[in-house]
Amino acid sequence: MKHIVIIGGGFAGINLARALAGNNNFEVTLVDKNNYNFFPPLIYQVATAFLEPSSISYPFRKLFRKKKNLRFRLGELKQVVPAENRIILSNGDLQYDYLVFATGAETNYFGMLNVKQHAIPMKTLHDAIAMRNRMLQQMEQAIITQDEAERKKLLTFVIAGGGPTGVEISGMLAEMGRTIVLKDYPELHGKRGEIYLVDGSEALLSPMSKQSQKDTHNALRRMGVRIRLNVHVKDYVNDTVILDDGDTIEAKTLIWAAGVTARIFEGIPATSYGRGKRMIVDGFNKVQGTENIYAIGDTCLQTADEKFPNGHPQVAQVAIQQGKHMAKNFKAMETGKTPTLFHYHDKGSMAIIGRNKAVADLPPTLHFRGVIAFFLWLFVHVMSLINYRNRLKTLYNWTVAYFSKDQSLRMIIRPDNEK
């Protein structure tokens, strides 16, 4: 029986683990620094208090229940010792036969220290809760302050990054400004701030179709979002976002969704890393320069797939497909069959804008927008939640939010900074 250790329980890791459940040839240990899997496409809804954290997260242990060959281990990877087939975690060691990196990507601040220190990233569930608490707290401060300029800064949000996360957050904030803020914060009537969406490229949602880009742009503008393209955030000092065209925006909140990077792990040869610190893997996802170490999902760079000579996009579908494919290859290897090369099947991409608008591109050239795209998005995302109870709850929360345009989740709950 071979012991497979998977580092990271995101889309890639969890799909690999689940595909190996019940297989007698493998014992699988999934290591994660959190004890839960969460659903990144929806964290923007947690950040804006439309969904609760538990609607989009699920404990690994409950997920692995009754799957006897799957184990969960809470811990953070500190070092790999390939010569001994051993990893060192923050709280102990593990031996492996196969090691799989499914460590995803983290927020990239491109070396800007002020941005790193003061901006809110939008990558983890913690980020989303921090954003929610910050936003709610700033509204309260905006009510108290007598200083008009200070109030404007408190109510102004700058979102850097025009990918799906940036688009979705700005749409949601604009929606909140039109509905909830007016109802819950009567003191703020006529005292609105602005929402800026800043992106360095020529269009929002740059990998999507021209039509989706245009629809998104128009929808956000109609909702009052100020879109700034072809410009980058250069610095963030004294509540002022400094753009590289010389412009500045005064805002107490800068949401950073402008880039990701993979991570360097001690023990993996420096020559195994490529662009964006991604681990260079062959067509079977084996890490270059190693014997029994693999990498799947956002953290790997695979150029063997003919249609993607520069590597795959760092999106959920690639991670899911690589996780499942990796499981097939492990099974093949163990039963003397030939492993197969990974090929990514693009199932299209979508983004949601505000309450009931969305855009969707389905290959080869189908394009949807408006309510149809919204329901398509809803269906695909709710169905992708890993657990039946999650789906029910999320659907229930959504239905309530949809019909009441509202939720009751705007509590500032910070367990750790009290006491």
Added chain:
Amino acid sequence: MKHIVIIGGGFAGINLARALAGNNNFEVTLVDKNNYNFFPPLIYQVATAFLEPSSISYPFRKLFRKKKNLRFRLGELKQVVPAENRIILSNGDLQYDYLVFATGAETNYFGMLNVKQHAIPMKTLHDAIAMRNRMLQQMEQAIITQDEAERKKLLTFVIAGGGPTGVEISGMLAEMGRTIVLKDYPELHGKRGEIYLVDGSEALLSPMSKQSQKDTHNALRRMGVRIRLNVHVKDYVNDTVILDDGDTIEAKTLIWAAGVTARIFEGIPATSYGRGKRMIVDGFNKVQGTENIYAIGDTCLQTADEKFPNGHPQVAQVAIQQGKHMAKNFKAMETGKTPTLFHYHDKGSMAIIGRNKAVADLPPTLHFRGVIAFFLWLFVHVMSLINYRNRLKTLYNWTVAYFSKDQSLRMIIRPDNEK
């Protein structure tokens, strides 16, 4: 139009505010350091991951929506300046015509510094989340450790205080040990810790009937809880709970539900405070030695009520009734009518033990136990949740938990200590 400022949005404050909604004679500002009301009788369910925080909490602003004479103010009271009818908050000042203290009570450590530093209190929603995270984390550590004694300490819980909170927490933990731990933590099979419930008096639930005390005692014992009566916690050093009969219990978790105390506020004369730092009030809840300052709920000590010459018990029902009565008296005062004396109507008391057992005493001498008492408890508590959506959600969560004996809320989510 008179401005009433209420400090604290618990049972007393929120009932006063709601009873004044829509009244043209008053403008009401409710001040709280949190932006949400929460339901203390159920925090033990959050602490054991059976309910989520949002099931038992609700934002003040949403509660006050469409109630034009009610305002919410986030802030903490720092000082009262009675001569100027002014209060100083952590983030500004407010003027009042009437000031009402509805500040409740906080955990009393009886001067034991080690207990204060290392025990987990069980009074606020933050406490409950801290407890949940601690418990889940210790289970993970118990799996990792190779040291048998260390593991036992990690899995042993001492609960100080045999009131409803202590009884309910120990029952819930015992329930978890029998069901969830076995399913989710297969590594811990045969490696259980102990649950101790410690109380200084002769019986658990001391204000309840002898029959309820006996039923509770027997039920908890059958569930495996070790009950230690007539003994107090004296200290908590090096993961060791030291009892005043010389015994010690090694445990990484001490849950402190053994007492509460009111708070001293700067600006209120020292002579206005009585036993337990409670503000001495007359039969109309006016604070002794003040002109236009009132106190209701746990924070006040009212001896004018004939049946309660030593003051009322610090329970939810007193707070609710005092809040409503205070509103009536304000209305009377403003319309030239005579305010009336407060009289507490005891509606009975209940406690829940584990999953579907409970005890209930209804005055004068009715006693229930078992499933009937459980449903009585369920009905009364769910109906007491302030909001319809809360009720639905909590009932839904309960139904799921009841039939599956389980929930999916065991995520260790700590927004603030990361980064």
